[in-house]
Every structure is written in C-alpha cells, then in structure tokens.
Amino acid sequence: MGLWTKFLGYIKNYKYSFLTFIPLLVLSYLLNGKMFFAVINIASLFFLFNILAKTKYTFLVSSILVIFITSDIVYYLLYSSSMYVGILSSIMETTPKESKEMFGELYIWIVPVLLIVIFLVVKMLGELKRNNLKRIYAIGAFIGITFVLIPVYLFVNLSRDKDVQIQALYANNPLLWSQTVISSKFPVVYNDIAIYVAYFTERIKINNLLSSHKEIPEGLSPDSTAQVVERIYLVIGESSFRGHYSLYGYDVETTPFLDSLKNNTDQLHYYNAISPAPLTRDAIRFSLSFGTPLDQDAFFTKKNIIELAKDQGYETVWISNQERVGSFDNYTGMLASSADKTFFQTKHELYRNDLDLIKELDSYSKPSTKQFIILHLAGSHMPYEYRSDSIAEKAIPLHNTVNVTKYDRTIHYTDRVLKEIYDYSIKNDKQSIIYYFSDHGESIGKGHGLINEGIEQFEIPLVVINNNTEIAIDSIVNQYMQPQLNVINNVNSVYILAEILGYKVSRNLIDAGLKEGRYIYHVDGRAYLFNKLK
Structure with missing residues (x-):
C-alpha cells in the first residue's frame, strides 16, 4: 500500500512529464517499430530536458525542440511516417503559398498541436527543475546515449548491412546515410536535426557546384544529317x-x-x-x-x-x-x-x-x-x-x-x-x-x-x-x-x-540510360529499384 501511494504521488508530482514523454515514446515506437530504440530515443530527450530545466537561458533550445516535436506529431498524424529531406526541401524551396497548397493539412494541424506541446513542455520543465536528478548526472547520461551509444549503433549497423545501396550511400553522402538510419531508429527530434543538417549540407554542396564547368556527356554529339525540327513545345504537367x-x-x-x-x-x-x-x-x-x-x-x-x-x-x-x-x-x-x-x-x-x-x-x-x-x-x-x-x-x-x-x-x-x-x-x-x-x-x-x-x-x-x-x-x-x-x-x-x-546518342550512352532508368529517387534521399516499390 505504501509503494502504491508513493507511486501515485510520483505521478501526481510529475504528471506533465508523463503526459509529454509517454506519448513521445509511443510515437517513436510507431515510427521505428522497436521498443528498444524508442526507449533510447526518448530517454535521451528526457535527460536533455532535465539539463534544460536546470540551466538558465534555455528558451531558444527549448523552442527548437518544441517545433521539432510538433512537426513530428503532425506529420505522423497525417502521413504515418517521419519527415524526410525531400519534404523539407520542398517546403523550403517554394513560396509560402505553394507550400501551403501542397502541405495544407499540415498548416491546419500545426497551431493546435503546437499550443498543446508548448503547454506540456513549459509545465514539464517546471517539474523537472524541482526533481532530484543533478544536472551533472543528466549531462553524463545524455552524452552517453546521444554521442556514444547511438553513434556506435550506427556504425555497427553499417558494418553488418550487406545492402550495396546502403554502402554506396554511406560512401557518397555519409550525412544523408546517417539521416536515413536515424529516421528509421530514432525518429523523434533526432530525425529533424539530421534532415536539417543534411539539407543545409546539400545547399552548401549546390553552391560549390554552381560554378562547375558544364560539358556535353561523352557519347553525345551533334548530328549534321539529322532532320531539323523548327519548333519543339515541351509541356510539363503537374501531379x-x-x-x-x-x-x-x-x-x-x-x-x-x-x-x-x-x-x-x-x-x-x-x-x-x-x-x-x-x-x-x-x-x-x-x-x-x-x-x-x-x-x-x-x-x-x-x-x-x-x-x-x-x-x-x-x-x-x-x-x-x-x-x-x-x-x-x-x-x-x-x-x-x-x-x-x-x-x-x-x-x-x-x-x-x-x-x-x-x-x-x-x-x-x-x-x-x-x-x-x-x-x-x-x-x-x-x-x-x-x-x-x-x-x-x-x-x-x-x-x-x-x-x-x-x-x-x-x-x-x-x-x-x-x-x-x-x-x-x-x-x-x-x-x-x-x-x-x-x-x-x-x-x-x-x-x-x-x-x-x-x-x-x-x-x-x-x-x-x-x-x-x-x-x-x-x-x-x-x-x-x-x-x-x-x-x-x-x-x-x-x-x-x-x-x-539533332544530337546523336551513342549505344553506350543509351545503355547507361537504360541502367539509370531502373531507379527512382524517393523523398528519403535514397535511390530504389522501381520494380521493388510496393
């Protein structure tokens, strides 16, 4: 009876923490399908919020976390998946009106979910500020999980993965590979961080490549004997x-x-x-x-x-x-x-x-x-x-x-x-x-x-x-x-x-085009064989 009373008292004292972390644990589990990874994901966030609760001037970091949590919840409610680099890119690279046209339902849900998350996080931070977990212990636990356990898992997972495309993705774009793995294992908050890093890294790469000298692909050459077409109308539809x-x-x-x-x-x-x-x-x-x-x-x-x-x-x-x-x-x-x-x-x-x-x-x-x-x-x-x-x-x-x-x-x-x-x-x-x-x-x-x-x-x-x-x-x-x-x-x-x-395309280039044509590029930044899509 005494233990039960103590447990009820603990829930009463930390009810907003339970109301915040239990749904996030469920969300992480729904997204990754493994309770082990869900626990790691949310335990890391628990220690992070403990650090923030016992640190001055945490408004900026807490606000960013609130935005990430809100986007994770809303995107799952609508699409039953994590956010991906391609989606973020589409939002960032269109006008607000066009973005709203494409992701209109997101905008409808964001405000009510955001208000609920803000309320819970503010209350939760107040509770965590009063708990007995010292900041130094929270920092140690957070670093251990986030910067030791998770990276070790990522590289062990890579060494065991025999998927040629995964290995190629890691070799060509380690950040995007990390984002892909993180999104599938640690989707709440950490996936958001990963896709922002991957996106802005891509932008830097784009800026560096903009000055590249452009050439005609080898195997493509003007054909003086080709029939000339005076007018070509290329019409691009949408959706x-x-x-x-x-x-x-x-x-x-x-x-x-x-x-x-x-x-x-x-x-x-x-x-x-x-x-x-x-x-x-x-x-x-x-x-x-x-x-x-x-x-x-x-x-x-x-x-x-x-x-x-x-x-x-x-x-x-x-x-x-x-x-x-x-x-x-x-x-x-x-x-x-x-x-x-x-x-x-x-x-x-x-x-x-x-x-x-x-x-x-x-x-x-x-x-x-x-x-x-x-x-x-x-x-x-x-x-x-x-x-x-x-x-x-x-x-x-x-x-x-x-x-x-x-x-x-x-x-x-x-x-x-x-x-x-x-x-x-x-x-x-x-x-x-x-x-x-x-x-x-x-x-x-x-x-x-x-x-x-x-x-x-x-x-x-x-x-x-x-x-x-x-x-x-x-x-x-x-x-x-x-x-x-x-x-x-x-x-x-x-x-x-x-x-x-009026260009002549070599047989080698045609064969290369056929090979490339077997693949599509999905929103998670990965190439897939089209015949493997469901």
Missing part, C-alpha cells in the same frame, strides 16, 4: 497520374482531345512512363538534365537539355504558371535560368488558369525562328477544385468520390490546354513536335512525395504529338523502354529530346 487518363484506358472520358488524335491520326504517340522522383524539385532536375538518382552531380557538371538546345541554334523560352522562387533557390529555378527568356506566374492566388499560358506563348513565339519552348503547367496540383473550370465540371459529373471527381476534372482541363497548344502549333508551325509529360504522379486525395504511398506517385503520362513525319518518334523512345516492365523512366527524356534536337 498527373496516367491511371486517370482515358487515353490510357481509364473508364471516364478525361482526355477527349488526346483520344481523338489516337483514333483519327497517326500523330499521337504515348507511352507508359514513370517519374524519377515523386517531388517536383527532383523530378524536373532528373528529367531535363543528365543528373540521375545514382549520379546527382551530373545536374551541375553536364549541360541540361535547354543548354543543348541553345547549342543547336534554338532560342529557348521557359513559360511557367508557377511562381518564381529564385533563379538559384531550387533546381527548377536553375533550369529556367538557363533559358534565353522566362515568364513566371505573378498572380498570388490559388486559381491559376493554364489556358492563360497560350497568351504568353503567343507573345514569346517567333514563327520564323527555331525555338525550344517549355510550358510548365499548374496541372493537377492540390487543391484540385482550383485546377479546372465549369466546362470540366459539366463534362465530368460527380462520380466515385468527390476527390476523384475533382481530380478527373483537372485531367480534362489539362487535355484542353494540350488541344490549345496543338491548335496553336498547327496554325503557326506545321513541322513542330509537342512533348508532354508530368513531373510526377499523384496519390489522389493525399498528394505526392509520401514514403508510404504507392506507385501512382510515379506513374505519369508521356505523350508526343509529332507533326514532323520525318522523325520516327517510336524508334527513338523505344530504345529506353525497360524490358519486362514495359515502362520508360522519364530520366531518359533528356536523351530522347536530345535526339529530337
């Missing part, structure tokens, strides 16, 4: 999952224009494609440069497709219905800055009419000049209701769930945008080529860039409308088709476009 294109067999008529070309002309060529990454920042850089999930530095050391077009005498234009963040703040900005002329959306509003880009296209188009024109759409990005209009709503009445219906309307709207570009090209340059793909796919209603979601985040359309009968599109594209899987990784679009621009 477009090909499984919802009637062109690809979907049972709702979402792509009437593309369907009409398929049924009535031989101009249309379409392929089962996969995106090299489920986030725009990575998908675009791997699709328009020679950077790949296995060789990311090639983005900086090799010329991108825009620079190759300029070398072939094309005027290059980048027209985007997305806001500019900065020329060198993200990979898309870096690519756009390679173009001779650029246009970015300046309307700070959710509804961005992709059809408005036709007006911009008309203002930048020069029918008497060879041009390589990139049009970057808002496409099917969340929120879906802002990516269509009354015409799409009338064409596709409510069916299935509301989310699916709204999403299908965005595909219908994009189909109309492609029709307008096609009509414009026929009117102004009959020998043109329209090359359309989406940056990545979409888990409908959930978004993209989610580690626990399926391959619909990667399954994208690749559509070519060929108004130049001298160019055999199928023979070019099929060189990069993955055997057995019958898909083409959009990481190979840079080779396909290079051939269309």
Whole structure:
C-alpha cells in the first residue's frame, strides 16, 4: 500500500512529464517499430530536458525542440511516417503559398498541436527543475546515449548491412546515410536535426557546384544529317497520374482531345512512363538534365537539355504558371535560368488558369525562328477544385468520390490546354513536335512525395504529338523502354529530346540510360529499384 501511494504521488508530482514523454515514446515506437530504440530515443530527450530545466537561458533550445516535436506529431498524424529531406526541401524551396497548397493539412494541424506541446513542455520543465536528478548526472547520461551509444549503433549497423545501396550511400553522402538510419531508429527530434543538417549540407554542396564547368556527356554529339525540327513545345504537367487518363484506358472520358488524335491520326504517340522522383524539385532536375538518382552531380557538371538546345541554334523560352522562387533557390529555378527568356506566374492566388499560358506563348513565339519552348503547367496540383473550370465540371459529373471527381476534372482541363497548344502549333508551325509529360504522379486525395504511398506517385503520362513525319518518334523512345516492365523512366527524356534536337546518342550512352532508368529517387534521399516499390 505504501509503494502504491508513493507511486501515485510520483505521478501526481510529475504528471506533465508523463503526459509529454509517454506519448513521445509511443510515437517513436510507431515510427521505428522497436521498443528498444524508442526507449533510447526518448530517454535521451528526457535527460536533455532535465539539463534544460536546470540551466538558465534555455528558451531558444527549448523552442527548437518544441517545433521539432510538433512537426513530428503532425506529420505522423497525417502521413504515418517521419519527415524526410525531400519534404523539407520542398517546403523550403517554394513560396509560402505553394507550400501551403501542397502541405495544407499540415498548416491546419500545426497551431493546435503546437499550443498543446508548448503547454506540456513549459509545465514539464517546471517539474523537472524541482526533481532530484543533478544536472551533472543528466549531462553524463545524455552524452552517453546521444554521442556514444547511438553513434556506435550506427556504425555497427553499417558494418553488418550487406545492402550495396546502403554502402554506396554511406560512401557518397555519409550525412544523408546517417539521416536515413536515424529516421528509421530514432525518429523523434533526432530525425529533424539530421534532415536539417543534411539539407543545409546539400545547399552548401549546390553552391560549390554552381560554378562547375558544364560539358556535353561523352557519347553525345551533334548530328549534321539529322532532320531539323523548327519548333519543339515541351509541356510539363503537374501531379498527373496516367491511371486517370482515358487515353490510357481509364473508364471516364478525361482526355477527349488526346483520344481523338489516337483514333483519327497517326500523330499521337504515348507511352507508359514513370517519374524519377515523386517531388517536383527532383523530378524536373532528373528529367531535363543528365543528373540521375545514382549520379546527382551530373545536374551541375553536364549541360541540361535547354543548354543543348541553345547549342543547336534554338532560342529557348521557359513559360511557367508557377511562381518564381529564385533563379538559384531550387533546381527548377536553375533550369529556367538557363533559358534565353522566362515568364513566371505573378498572380498570388490559388486559381491559376493554364489556358492563360497560350497568351504568353503567343507573345514569346517567333514563327520564323527555331525555338525550344517549355510550358510548365499548374496541372493537377492540390487543391484540385482550383485546377479546372465549369466546362470540366459539366463534362465530368460527380462520380466515385468527390476527390476523384475533382481530380478527373483537372485531367480534362489539362487535355484542353494540350488541344490549345496543338491548335496553336498547327496554325503557326506545321513541322513542330509537342512533348508532354508530368513531373510526377499523384496519390489522389493525399498528394505526392509520401514514403508510404504507392506507385501512382510515379506513374505519369508521356505523350508526343509529332507533326514532323520525318522523325520516327517510336524508334527513338523505344530504345529506353525497360524490358519486362514495359515502362520508360522519364530520366531518359533528356536523351530522347536530345535526339529530337539533332544530337546523336551513342549505344553506350543509351545503355547507361537504360541502367539509370531502373531507379527512382524517393523523398528519403535514397535511390530504389522501381520494380521493388510496393
């Protein structure tokens, strides 16, 4: 009876500590699946908060910990996983409005969870300040766990891991390897620290590589005998999952224009494609440069497709219905800055009419000049209701769930945008080529860039409308088709476009492209074989 009374008194005296650390222990366990690692994770935080409670001027460190804990809780509640470098990068490298569009639910949950965490941490620090654990002992325990036990575990784990990709990741990027392991074993707070360190280390590396001299990849050379295309329209969609294109067999008529070309002309060529990454920042850089999930530095050391077009005498234009963040703040900005002329959306509003880009296209188009024109759409990005209009709503009445219906309307709207570009090209340059793909796919209603979601985040359309009968599109594209899987990784679009621009691609380079095309780059910063994804 005396022990029970003492236990109840202990809980009463440290109720806020229990209310804080027990849920965090559960969260850590849910994220890593091992109670042993969950205990280590939370024990380290327990001793850290004991140090802070008995130290003056701890406001800054405590505030950072509160932010990390809040983000861990909110992200798990919504996505049942830890935060990853790719997600942080997307938040940091977009405008606040675009970030909110992608992670809108996060913003809704952050304030209430943050207030609860602040309340509990403040109360908990007061309790820990009064406990009998001396600061020197808390410091010793914290250092022992965080800087001895955890690092020892990491390196023992590495020595035992026979995974070739893990070993390669460690050799090429030890920080990212550490973040990957920490996120899976010690996800609460320490994962947040690791991803911030990994992200800002990546930024330093980017700044160092920006001054790199760019070369044409070995095996790529101008072909003087190649058929010249006067106008190439490269149309980049957004969050477009090909499984919802009637062109690809979907049972709702979402792509009437593309369907009409398929049924009535031989101009249309379409392929089962996969995106090299489920986030725009990575998908675009791997699709328009020679950077790949296995060789990311090639983005900086090799010329991108825009620079190759300029070398072939094309005027290059980048027209985007997305806001500019900065020329060198993200990979898309870096690519756009390679173009001779650029246009970015300046309307700070959710509804961005992709059809408005036709007006911009008309203002930048020069029918008497060879041009390589990139049009970057808002496409099917969340929120879906802002990516269509009354015409799409009338064409596709409510069916299935509301989310699916709204999403299908965005595909219908994009189909109309492609029709307008096609009509414009026929009117102004009959020998043109329209090359359309989406940056990545979409888990409908959930978004993209989610580690626990399926391959619909990667399954994208690749559509070519060929108004130049001298160019055999199928023979070019099929060189990069993955055997057995019958898909083409959009990481190979840079080779396909290079051939269309008049370059000759060697057999060795084609083989290298096929090898690279087996991999995708996920939000945890790791390359995975696509056929191993669930």
